Amino acid sequence: MRGTIPLGTVVGIKASAHWSLIVLLIGLFGVLLWQGTDLLLALRSLLLTGLLFLCVLFHEFGHAIAARTFGVRTLDVTLYPIGGIARLERMPAIPRQELIISAAGPFVNLLLAVGFFFWSLANGHNPGFSVSAQSPVSVSLLWLNLALAAFNLLPVFPMDGGRVLRAVLAMRMSYRMATRVTVWAAQVLAVGFAVIAIFPVPLFRNFNPVLLFIAVFVFFAARQEGNQPPRNPVSDTSATP
Ligand SMILES: [Zn+2]
Numbered sequence: 001m002r003g004t005i006p007l008g009t010v011v012g013i014k015a016s017a018h019w020s021l022i023v024l025l026i027g028l029f030g031v032l033l034w035q036g037t038d039l040l041l042a043l044r045s046l047l048l049t050g051l052l053f054l055c056v057l058f059h060e061f062g063h064a065i066a067a068r069t070f071g072v073r074t075l076d077v078t079l080y081p082i083g084g085i086a087r088l089e090r091m092p093a094i095p096r097q098e099l100i101i102s103a104a105g106p107f108v109n110l111l112l113a114v115g116f117f118f119w120s121l122a123n124g125h126n127p128g129f130s131v132s133a134q135s136p137v138s139v140s141l142l143w144l145n146l147a148l149a150a151f152n153l154l155p156v157f158p159m160d161g162g163r164v165l166r167a168v169l170a171m172r173m174s175y176r177m178a179t180r181v182t183v184w185a186a187q188v189l190a191v192g193f194a195v196i197a198i199f200p201v202p203l204f205r206n207f208n209p210v211l212l213f214i215a216v217f218v219f220f221a222a223r224q225e226g227n228q229p230p231r232n233p234v235s236d237t238s239a240t241p
Contacts, residue, residue, distance in 0.1 A: 004078055007057075013064050015057060017079040024081045025049060045133040052144050053079055055112055059148060060086040062108030063160075066101045070094075091163075093175070099167035102160045109149040116142035156186035156218050157225035179226055186222035190215045
């Protein structure tokens with residue numbers, strides 16, 4: 001694809017990184033040094049961010065390999081600053097297959113989290129919540145993978161969780177109706193987010209522009225997903241939290 005830097009071909013699937021991700025990583029490193037961060041700490045931050053994107057790549061390959069078991073080809077996998085995209089040639093019309101393909105990405109992150117949990121213990125590190133360049137890399141990656149799994153499993157389009165919900169509903173009703181219900185659910189949740197972002201409620205007393213942005217994004221992304229005809233080429237977006 002244009003504007004991307006090839007990372008290699010794994011199990012016959014081409015992986016690449018969009019140039020904006022490389023700019024982001026170099027920019028992050030530059031800003032840290034400019035702020036007077038110790039060189040070693042800046043390098044650790046760069047390493048941690050790079051490893052986080054590697055975990056996103058594994059997530060995408062989870063989808064791609066699950067898709068392959070159902071005879072669905074993956075055109076390519078690309079990493080962007082907001083996450084990864086595995087372009088599947090189509091999504092199978094059988095709900096159980098869509099469910100497995102959609103859940104495979106977050107499942108990879110859960111597996112990685114379990115791996116990093118035991119790796120942390122084996123090295124004598126406390127696996128309690130800690131994500132920073134100063135904490136052990138295995139502990140940070142444990143929590144980042146848990147966050148990736150949880151965020152992607154949110155039951156709203158265009159997250160994997162939205163597709164999982166649609167597939168579960170499609171086992172009980174028509175695909176069209178299942179899509180409609182999932183879009184409604186996402187939009188109700190988005191309106192809820194917007195209310196929390198704008199009005200003072202317990203825990204979120206102040207105006208929260210980030211949450212409002214997420215609410216607006218979910219509302220329109222869900223509607224767009226609902227307009228997509230089934231069985232067309234689809235993109236999987238796995239966002240980095
Ligand atoms: Zn995904």
